[in-house]
Amino acid sequence: MNLVLLGPPGAGKGTQAKLLAMRWGVPHVSTGDILRQAVKDGTELGKQAGPLMAEGKLVPDDLVVSIVRDRLLQPDAAGGFILDGFPRTIPQAEKLDQALARHKRPLDAVVSLEVPIETLVERISGRRSCPRDGSVYHVVQNPPRREGVCDLCGAALVQREDDKPESVRTRMQAYAASTAPLKGYYGKQGILHVVDGVGAPEAIEAAVVQAVRPRER
Numbered sequence: 001m002n003l004v005l006l007g008p009p010g011a012g013k014g015t016q017a018k019l020l021a022m023r024w025g026v027p028h029v030s031t032g033d034i035l036r037q038a039v040k041d042g043t044e045l046g047k048q049a050g051p052l053m054a055e056g057k058l059v060p061d062d063l064v065v066s067i068v069r070d071r072l073l074q075p076d077a078a079g080g081f082i083l084d085g086f087p088r089t090i091p092q093a094e095k096l097d098q099a100l101a102r103h104k105r106p107l108d109a110v111v112s113l114e115v116p117i118e119t120l121v122e123r124i125s126g127r128r129s130c131p132r133d134g135s136v137y138h139v140v141q142n143p144p145r146r147e148g149v150c151d152l153c154g155a156a157l158v159q160r161e162d163d164k165p166e167s168v169r170t171r172m173q174a175y176a177a178s179t180a181p182l183k184g185y186y187g188k189q190g191i192l193h194v195v196d197g198v199g200a201p202e203a204i205e206a207a208v209v210q211a212v213r214p215r216e217r
């Protein structure tokens with residue numbers, strides 16, 4: 001399954017990508033996670049991306065396109081992948097299509113997770129992440145066993161820098177201006193599936209699987 005998950009900040013792309021990647025045994029490729037790791041490691045990419053991400057702005061297309069191209073050529077992605085947070089602009093989608101066409105492995109489906117704005121804000125404000133292993137929690141919906149501590153590795157949980165209200169506003173605007181038009185782009189290709197992103201994560205996962213079923217291998 002070659003799948004793209006679309007949706008505004010907090011729609012649950014990362015949560016669904018993890019569940020689906022486990023179900024299908026394919027890698028979860030998150031450009032947000034790759035960029036956050038680069039910032040943490042202090043690489044050249046991280047130095048360029050970090051300030052933009054903190055403000056909630058998009059990182060330049062050429063930077064993310066080359067990251068994804070390289071990642072999809074890794075052997076573990078040969079049997080499929082779940083893309084989370086990429087593409088985010090029409091030029092990124094065009095570059096992705098070109099790269100996949102060269103390798104004769106086009107996208108099977110694009111799923112857009114639809115969530116009302118009040119729910120997005122509530123999810124983002126309650127999100128806590130583990131800086132060590134990347135686990136994601138929510139203070140109410142999915143709390144860790146011990147408050148503020150990662151269940152898996154015991155590290156202190158943190159709030160993402162771009163989850164502050166000013167950055168969230170910028171991210172929502174970037175989604176509306178640059179990413180939402182991708183629904184039209186993939187709609188024209190006949191591979192867009194719109195799924196209600198409200199409900200228990202497992203119920204949403206089942207709805208995604210149902211939506212893309214004809215192409216599930």
Ligand code: AP5
Nearest residue numbers: 009010011012013014015031032053059085123127137138
């Ligand atoms: P990225 O990390 O991709 O952030 P995002 O798209 O804003 O998405 P989020 O991670 O906020 O939300 P999500 O939809 O994954 O939701 P989650 O599952 O965590 O990108 C960050 C930045 O990197 C960008 O702003 C940009 O600067 C840069 N960037 C990345 N890709 C780029 C690209 N292609 N081009 C240019 N720049 C790029 O869930 C959110 C919360 O809700 C969690 O607490 C979770 O536990 C909870 N939750 C999830 N599902 C449910 C549910 N069903 N019910 C209740 N709670 C739920």
